[in-house]
Amino acid sequence: MQRITITLDEELLDLIDRRVETQGYQGRSEAIRDLLRGGIREAEALPEDAPCVAVVSYLYDHNTRELPKRLNQTLHAHHDLTRSTLHVHLDAGHCLEVSVLQGPSGPVCELSRQLMVERGVEHGQVQVIPAPVQHRHAVDE
Template identity: 65%
Template structure:
């Protein structure tokens, strides 16, 4: 690991310190490393051929015409990516699903974009974690 020096304005440093406290980090460096990883991976999307695991979560209106059928078809078309799915009824009209996926960054990203773009899907989010970021012992590299 290399040590670097950066300059931050007071408001940004305060926000980082708050995150350290609320997220249970051991210190600023750990929090900043996580924020950088998330920002850089989000921007670049990573190597499309790299292996990854991911969670795809979204809320949808189950009354939207044939949405459940379209979502079901999308996941069946990508059955090799899906490890598990949790389905929760939030109220009379809304459901939440969380799927755990494993495949390449490109395949998982494509499925996530497709699902979140469906009419009637709300609040979609994908958390993609490249497996190259984890060594054999499971510790962050």
């Protein structure tokens, strides 16, 4: 087993410590390994080309330099995958966005990761749901 070093803010560390206590883990490392395994399994659940729908929710600091602009540009750059986004102002500095994505699992998961790893995004979660094969409606001419 290899040893690594990570930096966590106090709030996240408190959450991990509470999980250790409430779930009965032997220590932080065991809890973090379990959380990582669950996240990796979830991300690998569908083949890259499998059609899916994803709900991506992320809380971010609105005051982080140009973050709202970067998030918006990322979604626009992937307009073919973006179905809708809900933007909620929580307080003077924090916003919650919930984006609904649809498309092949690989690109949808990659876009989800791009959104959640932006500097200033404090919390993020994605739920990927297998979807029926996509079809386009004919446009009346």
